[in-house]
Amino acid sequence: GQSLEQPSEVTAVEGAIVQINCTYQTSGFYGLSWYQQHDGGAPTFLSYNALDGLEETGRFSSFLSRSDSYGYLLLQELQMKDSASYFCAVREGTSGSARQLTFGSGTQLTVLP
Amino acid sequence: ETGVTQSPTHLIKTRGQQVTLRCSSQSGHNTVSWYQQALGQGPQFIFQYYREEENGRGNFPPRFSGLQFPNYSSELNVNALELDDSALYLCASSLDSPSYEQYFGPGTRLTVT
Numbered sequence: 001g002q003s004l005e006q007p008s009e010v011t012a013v014e015g016a017i018v019q020i021n022c023t024y025q026t027s028g029f030y031g032l033s034w035y036q037q038h039d040g041g042a043p044t045f046l047s048y049n050a051l052d053g054l055e056e057t058g059r060f061s062s063f064l065s066r067s068d069s070y071g072y073l074l075l076q077e078l079q080m081k082d083s084a085s086y087f088c089a090v091r092e093g094t095s096g097s098a099r100q101l102t103f104g105s106g107t108q109l110t111v112l113p
Numbered sequence: 114e115t116g117v118t119q120s121p122t123h124l125i126k127t128r129g130q131q132v133t134l135r136c137s138s139q140s141g142h143n144t145v146s147w148y149q150q151a152l153g154q155g156p157q158f159i160f161q162y163y164r165e166e167e168n169g170r171g172n173f174p175p176r177f178s179g180l181q182f183p184n185y186s187s188e189l190n191v192n193a194l195e196l197d198d199s200a201l202y203l204c205a206s207s208l209d210s211p212s213y214e215q216y217f218g219p220g221t222r223l224t225v226t
Contacts, residue, residue, distance in 0.1 A: 033213045042117075042203065042217035043156065050213075087155050091213045093169075100169045101146070101215065103155035 004104035006088055011110045012078055020073045020107045022088035030091040030099055032064050032071045037106070038084045046073065046086075075109070083111045117206050117218035125224045131192045134221045136204035138185040142216070144209060145187045147179060150201040150220070162187060163209075191223075199225045 004024045012018040022032065031050035035043040047055055049064035049071060061074040075082055085106040093099040118137045126132050138145050144163045148156035158171035162181035176192040185206070191198060201222050205215035 031213055042219050043205075044217070045214045048213040089155075100158050100161060100171070101213070102158060103148075106153075106155045 004088055004090060004102065006086075006104045006107045008105070009108045009110070011112065013112045014078055014080060016078050017074065017076050018078060018109065020075075020086050020088075020109070022071045022073075022104060024069050024071075024088070024090050024104075026069075026090050026092045026102065028092045029066070029069075030093065032062070033089045033091060033101065034060075034062055034073045035087045035089060035103075036084050037087065043087065048091075050091075078111050080111050080113065083109060085109070117204060117216050119202075119204055119218035119221050121221060122219070123222045123224075125226060126194050128194055128196060128225055130194050131190065132194060132223065134189045134191075134202050134204075134223070136187045136189070136206075136218055138187065138204075138206035139216050140185075142185060142206035142208050144207045145181055145185070146205045146207070146215060147187075147189045148203040148205065149173075149198075150203055152200075156203055159189070194225045196225050199223060 006022045033048045034046040037043040047062040054063045059076045064071040085108050087103045087106045089101045089103040117139050120135045146161040147159040150156045159173050160170040165181045178190045181187040201220045203220045205217045207215045
């Protein structure tokens with residue numbers, strides 16, 4: 001089966017840097033995505049890593065190590081509006097089957113003034 | 114370009130009843146995925162449709178079924194509702210099957226009493 005682990009809660013102050021880790025166990029791994037979800041809102045796509053290394057998109061960066069089955073989301077220059085839940089999601093599938101996204105349980109980020 | 118829309122926003126049903134939830138995909142997207150999100154949890158994959166055919170299914174019983182129409186709208190049907198079916202139901206559309214970047218609708222909050 002598949003499983004993803006990420007911390008349930010993280011707290012940081014405005015302007016700081018925070019890293020949200022994600023470890024996964026899955027067969028047929030294709031890549032790791034990150035989504036943000038504000039309370040009462042829809043998940044929105046942040047980033048995707050299919051290959052090892054760092055992907056940077058503005059204040060957000062995401063890293064993947066396939067050999068370690070590990071990734072992280074790095075948020076820099078934190079703002080109050082970054083307070084939300086963050087989900088890692090593996091894109092997975094087997095030969096001949098469709099790819100699907102399997103989500104972790106989410107990390108609740110609270111940014112303090 | 115319109116985003117993903119879902120209806121209704123909220124719904125209250127009684128145990129044993131049947132429910133149909135609707136989703137209108139983002140223009141041009143040929144894949145739709147449905148997720149169940151319990152409070153404080155990540156979205157759980159129910160199934161996905163690609164060009165009107167189901168091509169992936171998560172660990173949900175057969176009483177969860179769906180349809181995708183030529184205009185890329187879709188339905189999620191749940192028969193014999195149980196109390197544990199109370200959750201936020203999200204649909205997400207993407208180009209191809211599925212892209213790592215999915216566009217989520219705002220969800221339907223289903224309450225089963």
